Amino acid sequence: MPDEKVRKTAHVVPDLSPAVADALRTGFLRCGYTTDGVRRLLGETAHAALGRGEPEPAHRTTADGGELGVLVRMLLLGGTEPDAAVTAALAPCSPADAAAAGLITRDGDGWRAALDVRPYAEQDGPPWWVVSDLDLRRQDRDHVTGVGAASITLAAATVRTPAETALDLGTGCGVQALHASAHARRVTGTDVAPRALAAARATFALSGVDVELLEGPWLAPVAGRRFDRIVSNPPFVPGPPRIDLVYRDSGAAGDDALAALLGDLPRHLTPGGVAQLLGSWLHVRGQDWPERVTSWLPDGVDAWILQREVADPAMHVGIWQRDAGLDPAAPATRAQAGEWLDWLESADVEAVGFGVITLRVPEHGPGTVVVEDLQGAVDDPLGPEVEGWLDRVDWLRAHPTDADLLGARVTIAPGVVLERCAEPGEEGWTQTGAAVVRTDGPRWRHEVDELGAALLAGCRGQMPLGDVVGLLAFAHDRPTDAVVAEALPAVRELVRHGVLVPA
Structure with missing residues (x-):
């Protein structure tokens, strides 16, 4: 059974007018209630502790944090702050207007958060604020989650090339739609849950982002429509x-x-x-x-x-x-x-x-x-x-036959290294294997024999792959056809993994 504070705010539905959203954004920016501002105030140690769910270091660090400290304690740490302090921190938005919008609520003579309102941003991007339910209400059936591990994982994996249209399917509090707004001209978000759409609407209003929001299950709200990008958690x-x-x-x-x-x-x-x-x-x-x-x-x-x-x-x-x-x-x-x-x-x-x-x-x-x-x-x-990967798949699709691939020029990608393994023996070290490894991205690793290592060393983009294979076959006294049959499937896989790239 939730405690009285949680129960009273368990079904808050945010509703921000444009004027209140603009006033809150002005107050947040004035106080530095942004991702960078909060990180600077907390410092690395308290910030890391807060990320682990340990709030006490952040409470201590914000004690002398002025108006920004008030906002952090009230909106991020779940504390109750005095009326005068909240009035000063939110200005030009009044606490009464923030409460009417569903973001904060009275607690005795002070104010506390009714919803989770936290700063968010892409690297080098504009400041955003995400509105969601407090974690204390996580067991509610219609709980609206905030920025979590899953949403961060998806955001980090998303293609960011420019697009005309983007769809955030199941937008929740609107995190993926925020990211989409940075590279798509028009963004649509859908959700089956009315409270999620209300939270997303508040997120976009605070962040100054224009997103079309539609209610309904799965793809039903956008039946018959097509998009350049679709993202979904x-x-x-x-x-x-x-x-x-x-x-x-x-x-x-x-x-x-x-x-x-x-x-x-x-x-x-x-x-x-x-x-x-x-x-x-x-x-x-x-x-x-x-x-x-x-x-x-x-x-x-x-x-x-x-x-x-x-x-x-x-x-x-x-x-x-x-x-x-x-x-x-x-x-x-x-x-x-x-x-x-x-x-x-x-x-x-x-x-x-x-x-x-x-x-x-x-x-x-x-x-x-x-x-x-x-x-x-x-x-x-x-x-x-x-x-x-998508670019390399396109390139491979444009070189479907062995003849196409042998006529192309490829080069070993920057950051690829050759690792050799050896084990001790009676006469010293004996090599037992080798692998080429990317030192960036997913760190793809491919085991190679001596012929494969020599082939990769020869891929400098200066001559067609067929010439490299021919020279390799001659140097190892192997039939060229046999080397081609052995090498090309591996080359295609190495291109897909970015170990080899088109020259």
Whole structure:
């Protein structure tokens, strides 16, 4: 049972007039309530602690933080601040107007947050503010989540090339639509939840961003329309066919909702249009999971499916119950976990995968579908890598035959290194293998033999690949046809991974 403060504000619906939004934005900018301003005030230690859910260092750091400290304590840390201090910090917006808009509420003689209002921005981008529910209300069925790990993962993986139109499918509080506004001229956001649309509307009003918002399930609100970019952080958590939390549960059994969405998305893309989404799929006993996922795709699309994590059923259930703020030891939580695990067992689920999916409707030629594991930390954003992958797939599509590829010039990409492995023996070190490794992006790694290493060393873009292969065959006393048959499949894979790039 939530406490009295939470219960009183559990169903706040934000409603900002243009005048109130402008006044709040003015006050936020005047106080420095931006991502950079908050980080400077907190310092690295307190900022990192706050990111781990440890607020006390931030409370201590903001004690002498002036008006910005008041806003941080009230809007980010859940504190109650005196009326006079809040009045000064929000000016020219009055606390009464902010309260009427649903953002703050009276608490004794002071004010506290009724909704989560936090600064957000792209690197070197304009300041934004995201409106969502407080985490204390996370167990509400219509809870609107804020900026979380999933939304950050998707934003970091999204293609940012300029576009005319973009769709944020299941916009929630509007995070992906904010990012889309930086590279698309017209942005549309949809959601099935009215409270989510209200939060997104407040996000866009505060951030000064123009987004068309439509209510309805999945792609129904944009029936018959096509977009250059589609991005979606949908309810993707596989489980029984029910909806406990709207932001998480699709209402369909298992990964059926993802299967339907992958089948529908391409018809809403313009030629050359790109869709990117987060997804989660079942590893079913006796079935190949890549074949399951790719079977959902319509013919003729480009698809890059990157599996970022795999969890066993118990871990999967535990992760999402903790995400909902549930006490794992509570009887109701255990009962829910039991029902969830029973369902996964009845569906022969061995594990649950999670990852990022990129789809494109190619303008010419057949589609390319690639499924890969990319587990573990990736230091660099995936977006530039996805852009490069799409470009390289286009280049390979323009060189479909062996003759086309042999006539092309390719070069080894900057940042690629050759690593050699050796083990000690009676007569010293004995080489046991070698691999070429990218030192940027996903750090793709490919094992190579001596012939492969020599081929890569010869790829400098100064002569066609066929000449490099011919010289290599002569130097190793191998038939040229045999070297071609061995090398070209590997070359195509190395191009897809950006180890080799068109010269």
